[in-house]
Every structure is written in structure tokens, then in C-alpha cells.
Amino acid sequence: MLDERQIGGLMLAEVESAETPSRVLDLDRAMSTGRRQRRAARGTSAVLLAVALTVGALTVPDLLNRDRPSATMPSDDGGKEGATGLPAALTTVDPERVYVRFGWLPDGIRNLQYQAGLSLADPGAGPGAQRRVGRVYLSATSSRSGDQWHGVALTLFPKGVPAPPPQRDSGQPATVIGTSAGPELNGAASTFVTYTGAEAPEAVLRWRYAPDGWAQLRVIGTAADTTDTAVRVARSLRFGDGPVQLPGKVAGVPAGLRLIAVDVTESLEQPGYWHASTQWSPGSASAEPGRQRARTLSVSISRYRHVTDPSDKAYVDPNTTVDGHPAKFGGQDGNESLTVYDVNGATVRIDDDALLPAGGTRALFRAVTLVPEPATWHTHLRR
DSSP: OOOTTBOSSOHHHHHHOOSSOOOOBOHHHHHHHHHHHHHHHTTOOOOOOOOOOOOTTOOOOOTTOOOOOOTTOOOTTTTSOOOOOOSSOOSSOOTTEEEEEBOOOOTTOOEEEEEEEEOSSOTTSOTTOOOSOEEEEEEEEOSOTTSOOOEEEEEEOOTTOOOOOOOOTTOOOOOEEEEEEEEEETTEEEEEEEETTOSSOEEEEEEEEETTEEEEEEEESSSSOHHHHHHHHHHHOEEEEEEOOOSEEEOOOOTTOEEEEEEEEEEOSTTOOEEEEEEEEOSOTTSOHHHHTTSOEEEEEEEOOOOOOTTSTTOOOOSEEETTEEEEEEOSTTOEEEEEOOSSSEEEEEEESSOSOTTHHHHHHTTEEEOSSGGGOOOOOBO
């Protein structure tokens, strides 16, 4: 996973907010962050999400396949084993690919999210270690912003990286207190692992999605029987390596910038907000993750909504126009930030850490091509 610093049960706030720089979600930190925020000010929302869509002649086919089942639609494949693995464990994570999608999910899911790319500090690397590989994270959230995190979260770890114990809100290390046999997944046995310190009903299910590649599914507080829910979700997962589906594409990113992260989020509640972002870095792939993320170019595309509340992260506050669209521009010391509102129903934001020439955010905006009718676009994180 990427920058594992923020988030949690704040998925809805993230989807509705196109105004903050993006970071990747981490389930454990998410729950801890959410609880601390509730103690400080219950009901307030926080976070995150902004960044960049795609670059340098990236083509994303089949963007408008709108066949998407409802979040609560019954499924007849919840008890059948799906394609619960890949042919080989991931040695690197390509942010432009979708490695896994949900099939069956329990009732009440509010938000979906998929993240792939650079991890700032992958669990399992050892104390203080920083790995230069990424990981894949897919989640479905049933909790509301500010509440304790409830939902389903799947993580695919790169080759040779073991699944770590969960982080607890108390700060105390979680230790194994029991294991039990799970269903057959990817042609082999899986294992349920029980840890100390769970803040809510929890099931942790692990299996090898490929030789020497671990998958971990966590179900937290979504149903009375989290174990049964975990089995049904795991069996209906669909693995693959198709192209990530995004609401647009952009050309003109300078040569030498490398895609390091993709983050796609969608609210399944009406009116159906969504947010898609990618992030680019000039840093070498062999550099420490922190150095790769020190300076980035990011572009985010989200569904436009006209917000008049200044306290809202998505407050529409233009100070200029770009190609006839209301926009907000700012920056200093070579850094620029440009948000262009209501571009055929979408908001486009570009944040540049002095990687573009002066005025480059405006030029890059003109290289963005949105899908037709972007307001009706869906993430397709669920088949």
C-alpha cells in the first residue's frame, strides 16, 4: 500500500472530497485515526484523496461498461469458489492494472475502493525497513464517516512478504491466540487467524493467491457471523490483471515521471460520488519510497458537486476561469495547484511539486480527455 498514514472509516468523506492531496488508505491506521477523531470531535470528517489520473499516452479501454450490480444485490455465487488467485505472486505492483474485484458483498456496503502501487512502509519488511515494492488493497466499507470502521478489506502482498498482524487502536501489538481451518481457496487450504485486542467482531482469513504470495481478507463488524461473511466474500473474488478503469486520460506528462500510485473510490449511496487519482514521481524505482514521494505530480478526477459550505473539503471556490470553466489556481516557489470545476459534470484537479514549467497545470488540464458523460461513470470494482 502507499502512504499508510491516514484514513479509516472516512471513505465517504474521501469520495466527497476532491480538494485534498491523496494518500493511500490503511485499514488499521484508519480505525485508529477514526477513533481518535471521534474522541476529539465526534462527527467531524477528515481526509484525503486527490492525485493523478494517467499520463503519457496511457489508454484505458472499455471505460463506459456501466453494468454494475447494486451494493446489496443478492448473488448466487457467494458459496462457490471463484478465481481466488493469480498464476504468479506479484514481484512488483503495476498501478495501471486491476488484480482483483469483489463479487458477493454483505448488505449495507456504502463505499468501494481500490489502491495499487508504491508502499511507503510495507508490513512484513522488518523493523524500520522500507520496501520498494507495492501492494494491492481492495475494500468495501459499511460504516459512516466518524464511526468505527466496519467493512471488508483485502490485501495482496508481493512475493515473499508475509501478512502482518493487525494494528490495534490501543497501540498494543496484536498476537496470535488461535488458528482454524478455512475453505479451500486457489486450490489449497486457507487459515483463519485470531488475534488479541480486536475492537469489534473480526475475522482474518489468509491463503496463498499464488506460490509465495499471500492474500489477507479482514471482515470487521459487518455481520453477526464475520467468519461466514469472510468465506462468502473470498470465494466470490475475481482475480486478473486487466487495465484499471478510469474516468479519463491525459497526455503530456513530462518524460521521466513514473506512475507510482492509483486510487479509485466510489460511494454506492446516492447521488453516487466517485474519485479517481494517480500519482507520478521523478524518483528512481530503486530509491526509498519516501524519496519517491517527496516530489510528485498528481491529477484527480471526481464527480462534480456544487458545494457552498466553506467548511466542506469540496467547497467550490473559484478565483479564475480556464477554457470557460470556473477554476481555482494557486501556488508558490514553482509549485502549482489548479482545480477546474464542472467540466461536463466532473472536477479536475492537478497538483504539481515544481515538476512542470510555469503554467504547466493549465497546459496539462487541456491534455485531459474525459469519458463521455463522466457524471454517470462507475468504478467497476465489483463485477
